[in-house]
Amino acid sequence: MDKLIDKVKRILFTPKTAWDDIKAEESTQTSIIKDYLLYLVAIPIVANFIGQAIIGYPLRGDRVNFFRGLIWAVFAYVLYQVSLYVSAMVVNALAPQFESTKNSVAAFKLVAYSSTAALVAGVVAILPSIAPLAILGLIYTIYLFYLGLPVLMETPKEKVVPYTVVSILAIIIISAVIMGIAGAILA
Structure with missing residues (x-):
């Protein structure tokens, strides 16, 4: 657990050097999921579950049904990883368009580790009234994605901004589609 916390701190507080370390690491997609994402993805999911199903909105007096919230949390946990x-597959497929190394x-390292800030910030979902701070x-x-692109995908300086913009738009669409499917299934 200390290695995980240390990596999170390095990515968040010294990202420029962290990306060089991450590039040099011998890891696989499976090891990144097992050693990093399994824990970090749980942060916003558990916080959201507690916030929606247990704490709720005190001023409005409503909460999500506990068991419905639990089912949604499990579903969201798996779908977030998917x-x-x-997203990493798409970022990798886009690489040649931006003169980057496929x-x-x-690409998986880039997507997984750059998501650290969003995953950690997801803890604010425990209080639904401040969840928008995420x-x-x-x-x-x-920003982390932008910094990691030239290191991990070897993107030329002049292609970093357009590659970042296109990738982020693609990731937003992918996330919306996957969560939309989940919402339709669980509705």
Whole structure:
């Protein structure tokens, strides 16, 4: 657990050097999921479950049904990981369009580790009234992605901004589609 916390701190507080370390790491998509994402993805999911099903909105006096919230949490946990995997596939597929090196493991590292800020910021979902503050984590996630692109995907300087913009738009669409499907299934 100490290695996980150390990696989170390095990514959040010293991202420029963290990306070089991440590039040098011998890891696979499976090891990143097992050693990192399984824990970090749980943060916003558990916080949201507690916030929606247990705490609720005190001023409005409503909460999500406990068991419905639990089912949604399990579903969201799995689908979040699927979303990251599909997003990495798209980022990798886009690489040649931006004169970048195509590498599926590097793309997965980029998507997984740049999402750290959003995942950690998801803890604010425990209090539904302040949950919108998680947007700050999303903004920092985009910045982390931007910093990691030239390191992991070897993107030329002049292609980093357009590659970032196109990738983030694709990731938003992927996430919306996957969560939309989940919402339709659980409705």
